[in-house]
Amino acid sequence: MIFYFSGSGNSEYVANTISEALGDKCIFIPDVLTSSDTYELSDGERLGFVFPIYAWGIPDFVADFISRLSIKGASYIYYVCTCGDDTGKTKEQVCNIAKSKGWNISLGYAVKMPNTYVCLPGFDVDDKNLEKRKLTNARVKLEEIILHLKNYDKNCFETLPGNFAWLKSAVIRPMFNKCLMTATPFHTTESCIHCGKCAKECPMQNIKLSEETSTPIWGDKCVGCLRCYHLCPTNSIQYGTFTKGKGQYCYKKQ
Ligand SMILES: Cc1cc2nc3c(=O)[nH]c(=O)nc-3n(C[C@H](O)[C@H](O)[C@H](O)COP(=O)(O)O)c2cc1C
Structure with a gap:
């Protein structure tokens, strides 16, 4: 097992x-x-x-x-x-x-x-x-x-x-x-296409979509895995200012 x-x-x-x-x-x-x-x-x-x-x-x-x-x-x-x-x-x-x-x-x-x-x-x-x-x-x-x-x-x-x-x-x-394993700095930029992939893929089911615009809202169960960041189809999810211009990675079957 x-x-x-x-x-x-x-x-x-x-x-x-x-x-x-x-x-x-x-x-x-x-x-x-x-x-x-x-x-x-x-x-x-x-x-x-x-x-x-x-x-x-x-x-x-x-x-x-x-x-x-x-x-x-x-x-x-x-x-x-x-x-x-x-x-x-x-x-x-x-x-x-x-x-x-x-x-x-x-x-x-x-x-x-x-x-x-x-x-x-x-x-x-x-x-x-x-x-x-x-x-x-x-x-x-x-x-x-x-x-x-x-x-x-x-x-x-x-x-x-x-x-x-x-x-x-x-x-x-x-x-x-203590300081960096928090979802608070997560936000989306104007390139967000409101597809909801982040909410669907979050392993902790910690992302909801706002009713009006389907923009992601992070809850308090984030474990910091960054799946939302790496899977975002437009790289619109950012963590504070430090992820600006950075790459994305997800394992793909070789
Ligand atoms: C929040 C966080 C902290 C990390 N800290 C370390 C670390 O201390 N040392 C390291 O070698 N890699 C670190 N990494 C990289 C991951 O351990 C590594 O890429 C891992 O293979 C990701 O596995 P996953 O794809 O199953 O999530 C960190 C990744 C994240 C998201």
Whole structure:
């Protein structure tokens, strides 16, 4: 069983690829976020978590979901995260959550994929060459991960912590989450065609359309995935002033 989240499709691609290779069921976390079900795994079934890195860590709502998750029969547990560059202390964060549940993480991998974070100066999507290179390498990395999972390999980690991992995860991340994980700066420019795609695609169902003009209005359940920004057909959705002139990216089947 694989629980996953994805804003722009990178982590969805990873989750689906593993799911197809192992024959495991894939569950999109927002679909079961408020459920209090207990999931029962069959003999030998692996339990996996796949998610994007947000500010050198696991997205807060995914961490909360895992902490609350009720599972029976989990003997082999793993995670795969996707990132644009580096993951900071994500391994330690996930292992701590697991420890508090009496679990042991057997495999943890970070897969570098095209960057989706664009909301601060200096951050933009990757150029097409880098995007292509990352996707090619990700395919190879996934084959390696799947082989390890098929063998139930233990103590298998490749985590891409990057430089200053502690500083990023323990000091910058809390500030980032407090100040920059809010939907308040989202707005549309005059190029908005009022198509409603943003509202339809928001994984948290956090965007409503105004009755008069069908202009998007963001609510307070935003998790900062930027799916609305990246999927907008006219690049009309902006986050404050820092996304002006920046690119869009969504995973497309290769
Ligand atoms: C809010 C936010 C924060 C991010 N923070 C990081 C980060 O700290 N390190 C990194 O390498 N990539 C970061 N990224 C990039 C994503 O982790 C990466 O592009 C990921 O593959 C996106 O996955 P998705 O398409 O499944 O949403 C961030 C993206 C977003 C939207």
